[in-house]
Amino acid sequence: MKSYLMSAWIDLARYPIDRLASAAGRALLRRCHDALDTHGIVALPGFVTAAATTHMLAQSERLQKASRGFHSSEKHNIFLTDEAPPPGLGPSHPQLQQMSSSKLIFAADELSEATPLHEIHAWPPMLHFVQAALRQEQIYPSACPLGRFYINVFSPGDQLGWHFDNSEFSINLMLQPAVEGGAFEYAPRTREAIEAMDTFPPADSVGEHVTVLSPPLVSSSLYLFYGRNSLHRVSRIEEGKRVNAILSYNSRPNERLHEYTLRKFFGRCEALPSDA
Numbered sequence: 354m355k356s357y358l359m360s361a362w363i364d365l366a367r368y369p370i371d372r373l374a375s376a377a378g379r380a381l382l383r384r385c386h387d388a389l390d391t392h393g394i395v396a397l398p399g400f401v402t403a404a405a406t407t408h409m410l411a412q413s414e415r416l417q418k419a420s421r422g423f424h425s426s427e428k429h430n431i432f433l434t435d436e437a438p439p440p441g442l443g444p445s446h447p448q449l450q451q452m453s454s455s456k457l458i459f460a461a462d463e464l465s466e467a468t469p470l471h472e473i474h475a476w477p478p479m480l481h482f483v484q485a486a487l488r489q490e491q492i493y494p495s496a497c498p499l500g501r502f503y504i505n506v507f508s509p510g511d512q513l514g515w516h517f518d519n520s521e522f523s524i525n526l527m528l529q530p531a532v533e534g535g536a537f538e539y540a541p542r543t544r545e546a547i548e549a550m551d552t553f554p555p556a557d558s559v560g561e562h563v564t565v566l567s568p569p570l571v572s573s574s575l576y577l578f579y580g581r582n583s584l585h586r587v588s589r590i591e592e593g594k595r596v597n598a599i600l601s602y603n604s605r606p607n608e609r610l611h612e613y614t615l616r617k618f619f620g621r622c623e624a625l626p627s628d629a
């Protein structure tokens with residue numbers, strides 16, 4: 354897709370991701386690197402256009418009305434593993450903490466081909482930008498029919514408990530922050546410190562033990578962060594819906610999510626029939 358068409362979805366004047374070698378492109382990358390080095394996260398306000406956000410929110414609204422999607426509700430540990438912890442750990446050990454998470458998810462195959470999300474995810478300059486901003490050697494768009502991109506809808510009472518992601522980095526597009534609650538709380542580069550703890554703090558006191566950032570969440574903004582190394586959560590939504598999109602890229606080509614993750618996230622392993 355040509356830049357002049359993509360500029361309907363991405364604010365390419367403000368974020369010249371299709372001209373990374375230009376002075377403006379290099380300045381953008383420097384800004385990303387500085388923020389990632391300092392905070393482990395970079396926020397890019399107004400990365401997508403209001404038209405793109407409106408389009409994606411309308412699609413999510415239609416799917417909610419049609420009772421589509423999968424409401425995932427689960428208990429998990431902070432490392433998102435199913436491995437049995439070694440015996441003899443005290444009850445407050447980080448490996449034994451059970452967190453609760455719930456949200457409604459629309460998988461990629463429920464989001465039509467014509468969605469801006471599909472076009473943004475597949476656009477080569479987007480991949481090159483993410484790769485350069487996150488200083489990855491080579492990344493590839495996820496090939497997972499369900500998980501290559503998806504939309505999360507958090508309603509009041511939903512949250513994501515503290516966790517480290519399995520993937521090294523995450524690309525999160527905020528479409529609509531909650532009216533109240535639903536903060537993204539992020540503790541940069543804390544994996545080693547948390548792994549070394551004997552006692553994990555109560556969920557609401559984590560910030561007394563490690564530095565927790567809570568970037569302002571603004572509609573149409575893109576957030577890039579290193580989720581495998583940094584403990585993070587989405588606090589309980591108190592009012593309004595919180596809607597965001599996740600774009601997946603991997604360090605190996607043709608990666609797909611494993612059956613276990615697919616079941617947990619999407620409630621199924623198979624893509625829907627293409628005429629669904």
Ligand SMILES: O=C(O)CCC(=O)C(=O)O
Nearest residue numbers: 513518525537585587597
């Ligand atoms: O919704 C967010 O802001 C973060 C999502 C997240 O941490 C995840 O999907 O693993």
Ligand SMILES: [Fe+2]
Nearest residue numbers: 517518580585
């Ligand atoms: Fe996460």
